[in-house]
Amino acid sequence: xxxxxxxxxxxxxxxxxxxxxxxxxxxxxxxxxxxxxxxxxxxxxxxxxxxxxxxxxxxxxxxxxxxxxxxxxxxxxxxxxxxxxxxxxxxxxxxxxxxxxxxxxxxxxxxxxxxxxxxxxxxxxxxxxxxxxxxxxxxxxxxxxxxxxxxxxxxxxxxxxxxxxxxxxxxxxxxxxxxxxxxxxxxxxxxxxxxxxxxxxxxxxxxxxxxxxxxxxxxxxxxxxx
Amino acid sequence: xxxxxxxxxxxxxxxxxxxxxxxxxxxxxxxxxxxxxxxxxxxxxxxxxxxxxxxxxxxxxxxxxxxxxxxxxxxxxxxxxxxxxxxxxxxxxxxxxxxxxxxxxxxxxxxxxxxxxxxxxxxxxxxxxxxxxxxxxxxxxxxxxxxxxxxxxxxxxxxxxxxxxxxxxxxxxxxxxxxxxxxxxxxxxxxxxxxxxxxxxxxxxxxxxxxxxxxxxxxxxxxxxxxxxxxxxxxxxxxxxxxxxxxxxxxxxxxxxxxxxxxxxxxxxxxxxxxxxxxxxxxxxxxxxxxxxxxxxxxxxxxxxxxxxxxxxxxxxxxxxxxxxxxxxxxxxxxx
Numbered sequence: 001x002x003x004x005x006x007x008x009x010x011x012x013x014x015x016x017x018x019x020x021x022x023x024x025x026x027x028x029x030x031x032x033x034x035x036x037x038x039x040x041x042x043x044x045x046x047x048x049x050x051x052x053x054x055x056x057x058x059x060x061x062x063x064x065x066x067x068x069x070x071x072x073x074x075x076x077x078x079x080x081x082x083x084x085x086x087x088x089x090x091x092x093x094x095x096x097x098x099x100x101x102x103x104x105x106x107x108x109x110x111x112x113x114x115x116x117x118x119x120x121x122x123x124x125x126x127x128x129x130x131x132x133x134x135x136x137x138x139x140x141x142x143x144x145x146x147x148x149x150x151x152x153x154x155x156x157x158x159x160x161x162x163x164x165x166x167x168x169x170x171x172x173x174x175x176x177x178x179x180x181x182x183x184x185x186x187x188x189x190x191x192x193x194x195x196x197x198x199x200x201x202x203x204x205x206x207x208x209x210x211x212x213x214x215x216x217x218x219x220x221x222x223x224x225x226x
Numbered sequence: 227x228x229x230x231x232x233x234x235x236x237x238x239x240x241x242x243x244x245x246x247x248x249x250x251x252x253x254x255x256x257x258x259x260x261x262x263x264x265x266x267x268x269x270x271x272x273x274x275x276x277x278x279x280x281x282x283x284x285x286x287x288x289x290x291x292x293x294x295x296x297x298x299x300x301x302x303x304x305x306x307x308x309x310x311x312x313x314x315x316x317x318x319x320x321x322x323x324x325x326x327x328x329x330x331x332x333x334x335x336x337x338x339x340x341x342x343x344x345x346x347x348x349x350x351x352x353x354x355x356x357x358x359x360x361x362x363x364x365x366x367x368x369x370x371x372x373x374x375x376x377x378x379x380x381x382x383x384x385x386x387x388x389x390x391x392x393x394x395x396x397x398x399x400x401x402x403x404x405x406x407x408x409x410x411x412x413x414x415x416x417x418x419x420x421x422x423x424x425x426x427x428x429x430x431x432x433x434x435x436x437x438x439x440x441x442x443x444x445x446x447x448x449x450x451x452x453x454x455x456x457x458x459x460x461x462x463x464x465x466x467x468x469x470x471x472x473x474x475x476x477x478x479x480x481x482x483x484x485x486x487x488x489x490x491x492x493x494x495x496x497x498x499x500x501x502x503x504x505x506x507x508x509x510x511x512x513x514x515x516x517x518x519x520x521x522x523x524x525x526x527x528x529x530x531x532x533x534x535x536x537x538x539x540x541x542x543x544x545x546x547x548x549x550x551x552x553x554x555x556x557x558x559x560x561x562x
Contacts, residue, residue: 120295122282123267124309124358134308138299 003191005170006179010198013176016087016162017155020094024102024151027095029144032106037115054100062164065093069165085167090175093161098151105147109140109217142217146210153206157199227362227394231274233258233265241419243396245362247409248385250425251398252440257414259398263289263364266396276361288355288363288393292370294347296339302326302350303335309357325353329387344371345380352384356393363388365397369404377403402442405429413437430487431555438485438557446485447523448559451476459556464523468498470554481559486549488515491527493537496548500525504543518545 034040035047053061067073069083069092076082083089113136121135137144159177166173168182176199183192232240237258243251253259265272267289268282277285296305306322313321326332329349339347348368355363372380385407388395397404405411405425412422413432421433432438438446449463459472463484470484502520509515514534518525527547529539537545 114293114295116291116293116295117297119264119267119269119282120289120291121297121308123269123285123287123289124354125283125311126308127283130311135297139297 005174006176006191006195008171009174009176009179010195012087012171012174013156016090016094016175017152019091020098020155021148021152023091023095024098025144025148028099028102028106028147028151032103033110035103036107036110050103051100053097058097058158058160059164061097062093062161065089065096065161065165084165085169085173087173089165090162090173093165094155094158097158097161098154101154102147102151105150106144109143109147110136112143113139140217142213146213146217149206149210149213153203153210156202227276229266229274229276229396231262231265231272233261233270233272235270237261239418241412241414243412243419244410244422245394245396248388248395248407249397249410249412250401250405250408251396251412251414252400252402252405252428253398253414254400254440257416259414260292260366262414263366263396263398266362266364286358286361288352288358288360290348290351290355290363290365290368292367294351296347296351296354298339300338301335302331302337302339302342305339305350306354306357309354322353322357325357326350328356328391329353330383345376348372348380349384352388356391360393363393363395365395367399367401368397369399369401382407400440402429402440405441413440415440430553432485432557435483435557438483438555443485443487443555444526445488445491446483446557449482449484451478451480451482451556454478458551461556465500465520465525465549468549468554469551470556471552473556473558475558476556483557483559485555485557486553488526488528490550490553491518491525492548492550493527493529493533493545494548496550498549498551498554499546500549501544501546504539504541504545507539507541514539518547 035043066084069075069089071082071084083092117135118131121131126134157177158175162173162175163178166175168174168178176195180192180195183195227245228242229245230242239258239262241262251259251262261270264270266277267287268277268280268285277287297308300308303319303322303326306325307318310318310321323332323335326335329352331346331349331353334342334346339350342350348371369377369381399405406429408425410422411425411428413420413428415436421428421437428437429441432441432443435446447464449461451459452462452467453460454472454476457472459470459476461468461470461482461484468484500520502518502525505517505519505524507514507516510528512531514529514531516527516529516539518527525547
């Protein structure tokens with residue numbers, strides 16, 4: 001743990017993961033609600049697009065993002081800013097890459113919720129705001145939290161996308177998994193193993209938490225009581 | 227209260243139904259009973275009166291879905307208090323307890339839904355719906371979770387409480403037991419609402435063959451009106467010439483279905499006597515259900531058990547029965 005760059009890298013990784021996760025929460029909850037409960041034209045296409053990062057090689061996703069966000073890309077030319085090789089670029093890449101994980105989890109949480117509960121709540125005089133705050137979120141938060149943690153853990157270990165779009169600039173856009181790779185390339189096995197151990201511990205802790213939340217969530221679902 | 231509703235999805239349905247006291251909308255599954263209740267509650271789009279165009283949260287209805295939809299994360303009193311959001315929080319609990327008490331559930335106020343029996347959950351759900359001060363209660367299959375043995379005990383009491391409160395109630399059900407305890411019955415089939423009236427009329431004088439089968443008029447055989455008299459009709463049927471009450475629509479020569487309930491086939495002396503062979507006998511609770519073959523027509527009967535001892539009934543024996551004319555019911559054959 002003697003390498004000061006490692007701590008910078010870990011801090012950056014956590015920051016990217018945190019910002020990514022917050023964006024996923026804000027974006028993913030309404031999107032997954034719509035995907036779970038509404039039918040509309042083009043729904044299957046939208047689902048395919050948001051699930052695409054599951055099958056697309058990360059380097060391909062990163063390559064297109066690099067073209068999109070780079071110096072000569074369409075965004076730079078129309079809106080005048082460049083997010084490639086910057087924190088913002090890392091976040092955009094991470095959001096797209098972890099979106100399917102978050103969406104699947106949120107959607108499962110919403111699908112497991114009895115539609116009767118929501119409908120009945122409305123007949124009892126509750127508008128949508130009360131239905132969300134007093135029925136939907138209290139019953140689905142363990143599922144939402146577990147999907148969020150999973151997306152966070154997934155972002156922590158990202159490699160291909162952030163390498164393409166961020167360029168692995170130490171202290172600026174280098175994430176922990178790339179740091180480990182670079183240390184191995186430089187034959188710095190001790191540094192690599194320390195960093196790997198930290199990631200292993202954090203990941204295991206997060207997955208354990210997710211499993212605990214899943215059990216809690218199942219025990220709260222009405223389908224298990226009736 | 228009269229309900230006049232028309233909906234397109236998920237079933238195409240348009241009806242005009244009276245709700246008088248405890249009203250049961252009787253019908254098989256899939257004819258749109260649940261959809262009608264949801265439309266009344268504002269949960270699926272429909273046109274009609276009352277409550278036209280209001281969103282669900284502004285309709286004065288108390289809606290109980292089949293599985294009750296108690297909030298699993300809230301205690302019984304908190305479930306009831308959900309309907310009382312307009313009150314300050316101290317009064318909310320007091321009022322919620324009062325509504326629970328009205329349903330005899332005050333003792334279980336602190337329990338979660340999963341800690342209660344089906345009947346108890348139902349009463350909490352009723353208390354929660356009543357806390358809305360509804361103009362009408364809508365119950366979807368209220369007896370489906372109760373077994374036959376406890377139904378009378380559990381739901382009989384509920385009906386009495388609702389009658390005492392004077393709240394019009396519309397219960398969608400396929401349960402004949404429930405319909406027999408109603409103040410008013412509507413029968414919904416795929417053709418729409420085919421009959422409504424007091425249960426004693428619907429159960430003894432079904433308007434169509436389909437209603438007859440729904441209300442348990444199990445003995446039905448074809449015939450033709452031979453002769454019409456003052457208040458009575460003579461029917462030439464596959465069970466021979468029978469005398470029956472004259473329906474308003476009757477005309478000489480008209481094909482009809484003749485029907486009688488198994489519990490109204492008597493073994494005492496009377497008119498319309500028939501002789502047949504007992505084909506089968508089986509116990510149904512404290513009564514005896516049997517089938518009498520009169521020629522090629524099977525006639526079901528349901529006798530109290532003292533009759534069994536009195537007549538020494540056995541399978542294969544010959545038996546004479548009387549189909550009391552006033553219990554016979556004629557259905558126009560084209561209505562089938």
